[in-house]
Amino acid sequence: MAVAELDLDLDGPDSPDGPVLSFGPALGGPPPGAGDIFALVRLQGRPAATVLGHVRADEDPAEVLTAVFRARKSPYEPPAPAEPVLAAPAPAEPARPATALAAPPRTTVVVATRERAGQLARALDSLLAQDHPDFRVLVVDNAPVTTATRDLVESRYVGRVDYVQEPCPGLAVAHNCGVAAADGTVIAFTDDDVIADPHWLTALTTPFAADPGLGCVTGLILPARLTTSAQILLESHGGFAKGFEPRLYDPASPPADEPLFPFTAGSFGSGANMAFRAEALRAVGGFDPATGTGTPAKGGDDLYAFVRILAAGHRLRYAPEALVWHHHRETWQDLRNQAYGYGAGLTAYLTAILVRRPALLPALLAKLPRGLAHARAITAHRPDPAVESAPGTHGARAHPWPRDLSRLERRGMLYGPLGYLKARVRVRRQARSAALGKPRIRRRAVRGRS
Structure with a gap:
């Protein structure tokens, strides 16, 4: 289908x-x-x-x-105003909304990749077509086993894309490598399996110019293809999209409709479409290297960073006009692996937060009962197959969420803390190897935009 x-x-x-x-x-x-x-x-x-x-x-x-x-849309309505719909009542000194007059700041776009040169080329072509006036694209080649990614950048994108190699596996490690090599006010992140809308980077980064207290902006993710049953099922139950209403999350005014804030980080956005104020991200230590795809933790690196930014007092904005098209996994086995990985990443990132920021433990414990209920709800009750979905949508009635995928998510949630601890052990071993004189990172750069 x-x-x-x-x-x-x-x-x-x-x-x-x-x-x-x-x-x-x-x-x-x-x-x-x-x-x-x-x-x-x-x-x-x-x-x-x-x-x-x-x-x-x-x-x-x-x-x-x-x-x-x-x-x-009954009755048919004009588009919403440019101002975001606040997730909570506005603070005493509300942030100024992003406007067309605000110039987007200097930005480095980090794309972490591993042995997917074909997909990467498609992503890079879309990034180089952005209408942002001042940006640089940086490819982080994570634990490569061939020279395919480096050869692609050096042959096809010489002078337009920068290249750096990170031999230690893990998405968070690769992102931290990108953070270290980035310049400019903002660091944006996307994946090698997306195609960015031409206005993506401008929409994602302009809010930073309008709001000095903003630490992170996330954007809208829609499917680039719906050609397999697995892709259609995932998108029919929300996919990666977080809706079409702008939203501002402010730790000074926690949203009334999210009592678990800020620990429900999955509602803020996803790692395939996010940007951070460079100073704020570096101040919280970047991403936890024991989280993310490519580690025993299997995920959670983006969620960890969202919570750390909010816990440090910065605001986070969801900007749906910042759009990327994502190539969803194609097979049922891919979807099974994804369900387990999401469950593991959820509890792995919570474990990481408590290990690295123990001061947040009282707040988490106070919200834990409702948190457990929430975790069960998001894995057990996707849109009810017995409820008729809205006309013109991918409805749950036609595509009920398989119970075995919910079970896999829960199994992943049970595994997540153990996976994180295993990943921390591996990170420590890598650090000891580096201390003994073994090179941890080898870089080879192809200079790009200036």
Whole structure:
């Protein structure tokens, strides 16, 4: 089963005569003559919703999907204002909203990768097409076993992309390597399996210029392909998206609708689309090297960083206009591994927070009963298969979440603390090897933007 994808702009500056479809680098060619189509709807160029519509061979996809969207938006509404919807009442001195007049700061984009040169090239092409005025792209080649990544950068992106090698495996280690090599005010992170919307980096980094107290910004992640049952299932239950409403999380005014704040870090965003004020990230020690993909902890490096930034008093903003298209895992086994890894990463990052910031233990213990209930809810009760989903969406009724995936997530949650402790042992061994004179990191740079 495959679902075609497209981009539908209802009233953007380039569509004065009505809705216009586009396909872009992530979305492939035109949709088939008939079938299901998953569309991102934009209003005035900003992401507003996703819809799913069935289009017959004799129908205009733009008309069908516009009707589906307007049926969901009853009555049809103009786009939301540019200001974020606050997650809590505004503090005494609210942050200024990002505006088009604020110039995005100098940024380094870090892309950690391991033996996926084909996917990396696709990601780099989209990054080099960004409309941001002042940025640098840095590839971190993590524990490579071949020279494929280095050869790609040196042959195809010489003078445009920087390259650094980190021999110790682990996503957090690779990200810390990127932090050490980065320059500029902001450090942005994305993955080698995404395609960035041309306005992604500008939308992700401009808020830092408008709000000096902002420590982190995350963005919207949508599927680049929906061609397999596993991909459709994941996206039908939310995927990586965190919605289309801007949101500001302020530790000085905890959100009333998130009593577990800030320990529900999964609601803030994901590592494939995040940026940090460089000074703030370095001040909290960067990412915990015993977390993340490629370690026994299996994940949690991004969640750890979100909580550390908030615990240090910085604000975190979710900006849905900062969009990347993510290539979801394709097979059922991939999805099983992902479910287990997410569960492990959740409790691994909580363990990391308590090990490295014991002062947060009282706050966590006070919220632990509700936290356990929340953890059970997010793994056991995806949208109820018995409840009819909204028209025009990938509904849970058609794609119920398998119970074995929920069980795998819970098993991962039980394993997470042990995985983190195993990873810490490995990090210590690597540190001892480095202290004995063995080189921990070898760098070879290809200079890029200045």
